[in-house]
Amino acid sequence: MNYILQFGPIWDNRALIIDGFITTILLSAVALVLAILIGIAVGTAATAQGKTFRAVSVTYVESMRNIPLLIHMYFWYNGLSFLKIPAFWCGVFGLSLYSGAYVAEIVRSGIGSVPRGQRQAALASGLTNLQTMVFVVYPQAMRAIIPSLASVFSQLIKDSSLASVIAVADLTYQASAIEGQTFRTFEVYITVCVLYLVLVTLITQALAILSGSRGDGFPRRAADA
């Protein structure tokens, strides 16, 4: 083995790595917000009374999550190339439509975990349908779904690396660029690995604390107190 590990060239290119890291965070954050909005809409539709809503919701979830993310990205970037959407937004749309299906499944099960009586009581007390969802159902569902949401979030951050294939200058893209210049192949990819690991771990831990599963943060339920 005559390969000597040299992290010097990686350090020299730290500006590119930081740049890519920020792009990855931005890409994931924007896609996350959109995915949550899609997930809430589609997940709520799955629990609606009307058959049409439920059918639309199931179709969305099953079709979006059974198509590879790479195809989603290619669709926005190559398929709709005549629209000239910037690569960053192609990545965002691909990621959020794909992850939205996973969020929808979680939201659906979260709403399902709220006892029926809660909803009936809220409606009986004169709240409208929308008020019932926003003030009674969602807050309770929220606590049940944070752990699963955390795993979807970390999945989304990792999946965002595929955006490098459609030329979004994220962390993975910059890693390939640095590799091409310095030929420190192993060092650059292992550095990037560790950065992803740190980012994912931070998010997961933060959400774990928020959901109270670590014993700190806010209490799980007001009723327990």
Added chain:
Amino acid sequence: MPEVVIKNLPFMLQGLLTSLQISAMVAVGGTLVGLIVAIVLYSRVPLLSLIARIYVEFIRGTPLLVVLFIAFFGLPALFGYQTTAYKATIVAFILFIGAYLAEDIRGGLLTVKPTLTQAALATGLTRGQALRFVVVPLAVRRIIPTLFNQYVRLFKFTSVASVIGVSEFTGNAMLVNAREFQPVTILAFVALTYLVICLILSGVGRWLHARLTVS
């Protein structure tokens, strides 16, 4: 079917075959790796279980694409050996999915009540036999749907192999697109094909689960 798809069907189907081949090999290899790592974690073998934990946490925090790059570019450079895109893909995917399967299988092992193990040991089975004949079969049956979710995921992410030049389904379809330039038609065909195969695969998982589960 649109003409452009029919004309290039043999080439794309050849890619699909490669995708299925990769998936099958990785599913078998990954399940074996997952099972071994899960048993190491479950039986708390000293040192080995620490290594297993580091492996699982590391892979689960890393994107597939980066694992693929490490297997294709990084490791051969580090250890000075030659590899092909196809081989690197199989190694990377087995390592990747193995970590997720290990966590799922470990979760399954934990659902088997300790009294069953104790009963098995009391009847004279060794620890290894108790695992092999009692705990593992029960655990695996319970987690069949989860396992199949991972296999579906695995089949979907074989598309990533096209990035390092493996001529699988997505890669071949994009090559066809480069020549024909009908991206919407070709991508729709590719997406539908993935969709149908994934739905069939998860259907098989549900069917097996219904057939095999003992409550």
